[in-house]
Structures are given as C-alpha cells and as structure tokens.
Amino acid sequence: MADKLNKESIQGWLRDRDGWKRKSNKLIKEFGFGSFRDSIVFVNRVATLADSAHHHPDIEVRFDAVTLSLSTHDAGGITEKDLQLAEQIDFATSAR
Numbered sequence: 001m002a003d004k005l006n007k008e009s010i011q012g013w014l015r016d017r018d019g020w021k022r023k024s025n026k027l028i029k030e031f032g033f034g035s036f037r038d039s040i041v042f043v044n045r046v047a048t049l050a051d052s053a054h055h056h057p058d059i060e061v062r063f064d065a066v067t068l069s070l071s072t073h074d075a076g077g078i079t080e081k082d083l084q085l086a087e088q089i090d091f092a093t094s095a096r
Contacts, residue, residue, distance in 0.1 A: 002072050002079035013083050020086055025077035026058075027070040027086055031093075039066050042093060049088050055081045 070082040
C-alpha cells in the first residue's frame, strides 16, 4: 500500500503544476475541449494510462469538459501514485 503524502509535499508538487488543485483528499483538474467527441477521446487516453498504472481516477464528463479526481483510496488520500499519474496524463495529452 502506498503512503499518504503530507500537506507540504503536495503543496510543493502543486506549485510546479498548471491547473491541478487539491480539494480535500484529492487532486483535481478540469480539462476543456471544443466538443463532446474531443472530451471522450481524452477520456480514452486517460483510461489507457490509468490501466497501465493500475491506478484509476474518478472521471466526470460534461459535454466539452472533463474533470479528473485522483486519490489513493486505500491510503485515504493523495500518494505518489496520484502525482505520477497526473504527470503522465499531462505529458501524454499535452494538456494545459
């Protein structure tokens, strides 16, 4: 099981990341798109990354926007697994 990160570690990580926010025990980011289809293409990219990492975000789709929430449920909060997946999502999707 992964260890839950302390507040300072999470804040340090967030300083260098565009768009990610901490809300309670989750990392959250909203991604905007030009169409519903583009939103679904993005979700499929995230699904591939998540399956490869064996770590799955909560995903909310709203027409031209997708909100991802990352948290390690077993640890009760944000762990290194969440930070790594967030970085992979940003890199692989060229998301802002």
